[in-house]
Amino acid sequence: MILSFLLFLPYQSSSRTTCQQLCQLSGYTTGTCRLLFCNPGEIDIGQDNCFRGFVCCCSGTTTSTSTSSTTSTSTTTTSTTTTLPTGPTHLPTGPTQLGGNETSFVSSLPIVNFTAWLGANDLILNVGQKAEVKIYVLNNGTSVDSYTIEKTGGDLQTTSPENLKEVYPQDVKSTSILVWTTKVGTSNAQFRVCSEEEPSICKVLSLTANSYMLKSLPEIDSLLLIVLIVSSIIIFKVVE
Structure with missing residues (x-):
């Protein structure tokens, strides 16, 4: 017990x-x-x-110890700064839809384009004869432009063409030159038309002229001429 x-x-x-x-x-x-x-x-x-x-x-009751750990995550944000070129910049014009009812308008790069042609491409001339030929330019671009015109080659004689100033979009302007030949046969000339707004944009025009010499009357033998004069006098006397 x-x-x-x-x-x-x-x-x-x-x-x-x-x-x-x-x-x-x-x-x-x-x-x-x-x-x-x-x-x-x-x-x-x-x-x-x-x-x-x-x-x-x-x-007794078993006690459990819980350990909570907090993990902190650090996020590093890298920012990149881009340096843009300074000076005037051409941006596209016209409305740009941003979303919703918002519309943004920005300025645009001008479009440089033109068409050039001659009033005549082929001529028939007498040697020494002068003819007028026109050079035309149509501005197909979006801004006012001027054009330089120069003869670049050829044996056809011409006057110096004048440049065209301030041609508005969709307008046509022209300048005149005189052309002539100093020999019988075929002569040609080349002209270059360039934009002043964008000098690298040019058009090349070609002109061809065929020339000839007027034939003179055949030379008359002096003896035959005397015979004709005498014959005329005799006929006149007979008629009287």
């Missing part, structure tokens, strides 16, 4: 790490040293923390 009582008698050692502390470290709330074995429902974790013949019994 006394032995049964001692089996359930709690005993706590104080000379080392207590059974209570060991049980708490193991996640239990209560630790008790009991003789030989633990009560039902208790957990026997050994004799190390109790005197010889006693065991450490743990009970």
